[in-house]
Amino acid sequence: MTTITQSMLTVIEEELHRQVARLDQPRTKQFHEMLTYHMGWTGEGAGPLAVGKRIRPLLTLLSVASSFGGDKIISGKSDDLIWLHAKSAAGAIELIHNFSLVHDDIQDNSNLRRGRRTVWAKWGAPMAINVGDALFVMANQAILELAEHFPADIVVKAASILNDCCLDLTRGQFLDMSYEERNDLTIEDYWPMIGGKTSALLSACTHIGSLLGYANDEKQEVYRLFGYHLGLAFQVQDDILGIWGDESVTGKSAASDLVEGKNSLPVLFALGKNGKFAERWRRGPITVEDVGKVSALLVDEGGREFAEKMSEVETEKALEYLKQADPRGEAGEAILKLANTLLKRKQ
Numbered sequence: 001m002t003t004i005t006q007s008m009l010t011v012i013e014e015e016l017h018r019q020v021a022r023l024d025q026p027r028t029k030q031f032h033e034m035l036t037y038h039m040g041w042t043g044e045g046a047g048p049l050a051v052g053k054r055i056r057p058l059l060t061l062l063s064v065a066s067s068f069g070g071d072k073i074i075s076g077k078s079d080d081l082i083w084l085h086a087k088s089a090a091g092a093i094e095l096i097h098n099f100s101l102v103h104d105d106i107q108d109n110s111n112l113r114r115g116r117r118t119v120w121a122k123w124g125a126p127m128a129i130n131v132g133d134a135l136f137v138m139a140n141q142a143i144l145e146l147a148e149h150f151p152a153d154i155v156v157k158a159a160s161i162l163n164d165c166c167l168d169l170t171r172g173q174f175l176d177m178s179y180e181e182r183n184d185l186t187i188e189d190y191w192p193m194i195g196g197k198t199s200a201l202l203s204a205c206t207h208i209g210s211l212l213g214y215a216n217d218e219k220q221e222v223y224r225l226f227g228y229h230l231g232l233a234f235q236v237q238d239d240i241l242g243i244w245g246d247e248s249v250t251g252k253s254a255a256s257d258l259v260e261g262k263n264s265l266p267v268l269f270a271l272g273k274n275g276k277f278a279e280r281w282r283r284g285p286i287t288v289e290d291v292g293k294v295s296a297l298l299v300d301e302g303g304r305e306f307a308e309k310m311s312e313v314e315t316e317k318a319l320e321y322l323k324q325a326d327p328r329g330e331a332g333e334a335i336l337k338l339a340n341t342l343l344k345r346k347q
Contacts, residue, residue: 022138063209201231202227236265236307319343
């Protein structure tokens with residue numbers, strides 16, 4: 001891990017604690033505890049595994065630092081400190097991510113996240129909805145704190161990007177849930193769904209980051225496209241791992257995606273072939289005992305090969321846009337390293 005990456009992660013965690021502390025009041029102690037539990041800081045199983053990697057806020061700050069100074073020098077802005085001024089934006093991004101996870105767990109009826117009971121499983125759905133709502137509001141409060149260090153027009157644009165992203169998240173979630181009972185989906189239906197569920201937030205990270213790095217509009221768009229295609233490649237890889245991944249690496253059973261009936265890219269490709277896999281899929285739920293045979297059919301009918309090819313295509317697009325962005329300095333090296341780590345996860 002690079003020095004700048006470690007420094008950023010330390011600042012991100014401190015900032016998240018500061019934002020969540022808004023609820024650390026006498027009458028809302030338990031409410032605050034619900035948030036600190038979800039964030040991985042307190043309760044059974046608390047620690048690094050429960051906290052997660054904080055990829056999104058890190059990507060935001062690396063985008064700030066790596067884009068700064070490439071086009072013009074901003075009077076009074078230090079190259080060493082510019083990303084520190086953007087820490088509340090990084091906090092906002094991570095709070096939005098966690099708001100979506102809390103609501104996701106309720107909608108998916110998921111009892112576990114990162115090996116721990118989910119908020120709704122622990123305190124009930126009504127309380128969990130309120131926890132998600134609090135995280136959403138805190139994110140919007142955090143993004144506005146940029147006004148301490150940035151001009152009003154930049155703060156308004158950053159807030160606008162964040163809120164557009166949130167609407168895209170709900171679009172993607174709607175599509176995901178509405179697809180669950182459908183058997184007529186095609187690959188064309190897949191990309192808008194993951195564009196909302198996965199790519200929207202990652203592209204907001206790199207877009208907001210480059211905006212706060214004072215990059216020009218053209219450079220911001222290149223950073224945004226890097227984040228967007230990074231998200232697409234990441235999700236396709238996740239689809240592959242969800243069927244054929246090593247459980248000890250992924251942290252979840254490779255059987256789960258097929259058993260849960262997820263309309264992942266390998267599945268949609270094979271459904272389009274209308275062969276033995278499609279016939280079995282349309283007969284009804286896949287059992288754990290069926291997974292081996294069904295996943296083998298997916299391989300035979302080209303589902304895995306197609307998904308791996310599309311992952312490679314999106315990976316190349318993401319890395320090409322990052323190259324065009326010409327990220328600078330230590331942060332530039334760190335953002336390339338982070339991208340390669342995300343795009344080449346071992347199975």
